[in-house]
Amino acid sequence: MTASRTDLISWLNELLQINYTKVEQCGSGGAYCQILDSIYGDLPMNRVKMNARHEYEYVANYKVMQNVFKAKKIDKPIPVEKLVKCKMQDNLEFLQWMKRFWDANYGGQWYDAVARRKGAPAEPPATIAPLPSSKPALSAGGARSGGRTPVGGYRTGSAQPNEAVQQLQGQVKELSSHLEGLEKERDFYFEKLRDIEILVQQQIEVLEGEGKDDHTLREIQKILYSTEEGFEVPDAGAPVDEEETF
Known part of the structure; x- marks a missing residue:
């Protein structure tokens, strides 16, 4: 069962x-x-x-x-x-x-x-909560329920703005942490590909020195150096726009 x-x-x-x-x-x-x-x-x-x-x-x-x-x-x-x-x-x-x-x-x-696990923490993975709605609730008739509301969207003395700010700050912090993780993941896989590239290049050079070639290594190298359609590798001698950042 x-x-x-x-x-x-x-x-x-x-x-x-x-x-x-x-x-x-x-x-x-x-x-x-x-x-x-x-x-x-x-x-x-x-x-x-x-x-x-x-x-x-x-x-x-x-x-x-x-x-x-x-x-x-x-x-x-x-x-x-x-x-x-x-x-x-x-x-x-x-x-x-x-x-x-x-x-x-x-x-x-x-x-x-x-x-x-030597006492290592085992907290479950965090999840990103949806952003809170900034629109005040409407009654069935289309008017804001609960009387008149200031332009800011909350009544004077309400704790809701504070809570909304705290929620947003928490989400910004979590998204920043998520972005940091994505950057680490990118670097993690890039280093692996770089190691493969060096290894393939070294082996090709050894074979060339012996007057030999290896089709599989050439195909791996071709995959490593291939680019997506519409993407161009910048010319090493081309001037770089100093204002452009990545």
């Missing part, structure tokens, strides 16, 4: 001593990794980021998980690209599978989840 979302969250929180409220929060990958650790007890939890906030951190968690699946010969594809989007249905289906796998393989031994 398939477990419900409520049952799954209750089981997950009890097993891992965390405080998740939604199945979507499993998308960071940390909880999935620790479920496996509760079964086998040898997962490298020092490499699992339980308080991951950004997609590149989620991917790193799934890399650890994929290594465990391979080592334990677990024949189950991990849909990483779907799970990291933190969508309910994808994570619900995978968590249901994880629960069935746990039921079939957990030996009943005592598991100290907090100690295994």
Whole structure:
């Protein structure tokens, strides 16, 4: 029988001593990794980021998980690209599978989840709340309900402007953090591509020195240097507009 979302969250929180409220929060990958650790007890939890906030951190968690699946010969594809989007249905289906796998393989031994992650925080991923509406409420007749309202949209002495400002400030802070994470993710993948580019170039130069060539390496290099339609690589000798910034 398939477990419900409520049952799954209750089981997950009890097993891992965390405080998740939604199945979507499993998308960071940390909880999935620790479920496996509760079964086998040898997962490298020092490499699992339980308080991951950004997609590149989620991917790193799934890399650890994929290594465990391979080592334990677990024949189950991990849909990483779907799970990291933190969508309910994808994570619900995978968590249901994880629960069935746990039921079939957990030996009943005592598991100290907090100690295994060395007390690392396991707060669920944050979500961005919708912006509050700035329009005053209208009654069915089209007039503002509750009497006359000043031009600013709130009555004198109301706490609503303060609360709205605080909400907006909180969202600005969270969006700034999200932007910082995207920049780190961009740099993370750029460095990987740069390492590949250097490795390919070095190998091509070695082969050229021996009078040889490698079609696969040339194709990889072609992919690395390809550009989107309409995008032009700037001429290295062209003057740069000092006022233009990126």
